Amino acid sequence: MSKPSFNHIFMNLATDLAARSHCVRAHVGAVLTKDTRIISIGYNGPPAGTHNCDEEWPAEGCQRDSKGSCSLALHAEENAILYAAKNGAKIEGSTLYTTLSPCIACARLILSSGIGTVFYKYSYAAYKGLPSDEGVDFLKKFGVEVILLEP
Ligand SMILES: [Zn+2]
Numbered sequence: 303m304s305k306p307s308f309n310h311i312f313m314n315l316a317t318d319l320a321a322r323s324h325c326v327r328a329h330v331g332a333v334l335t336k337d338t339r340i341i342s343i344g345y346n347g348p349p350a351g352t353h354n355c356d357e358e359w360p361a362e363g364c365q366r367d368s369k370g371s372c373s374l375a376l377h378a379e380e381n382a383i384l385y386a387a388k389n390g391a392k393i394e395g396s397t398l399y400t401t402l403s404p405c406i407a408c409a410r411l412i413l414s415s416g417i418g419t420v421f422y423k424y425s426y427a428a429y430k431g432l433p434s435d436e437g438v439d440f441l442k443k444f445g446v447e448v449i450l451l452e453p
């Protein structure tokens with residue numbers, strides 16, 4: 303019997319984490335790993351201890367920003383990276399698993415924090431109806447390996 307690969311184990315965990323999100327629209331999960339060990343996790347939502355969008359605004363959701371995204375939430379990748387940074391984990395050379403490919407803002411953060419490889423499951427551009435995956439394009443252009451892991 304073949305063993306599941308770490309890629310699938312970590313992407314499955316990211317998928318499970320996405321279900322914890324209180325956001326009204328997208329649920330996204332992320333896992334940050336180094337040498338096949340987990341150094342951080344995250345899912346999208348406002349900073350811990352502030353708001354649960356689905357409970358406070360169940361019908362309409364929280365206020366939207368100009369791009370139609372939650373105005374309060376950190377993205378899953380941001381939460382994963384910030385937790386690792388806050389706790390002194392070495393992010394340089396790490397690998398990120400995220401259920402949705404990074405937006406351009408997260409792509410900038412991923413590149414700057416030294417993450418070397420990003421695996422994703424669904425396209426952010428397809429989800430948002432955008433012509434191209436600008437976050438993925440940005441990362442590839444500057445040497446970060448970005449790989450679609452088919453669901
Ligand atoms: Zn929200």
Ligand SMILES: [Zn+2]
Binds near residue numbers: 377379404405407409
């Ligand atoms: Zn993002």
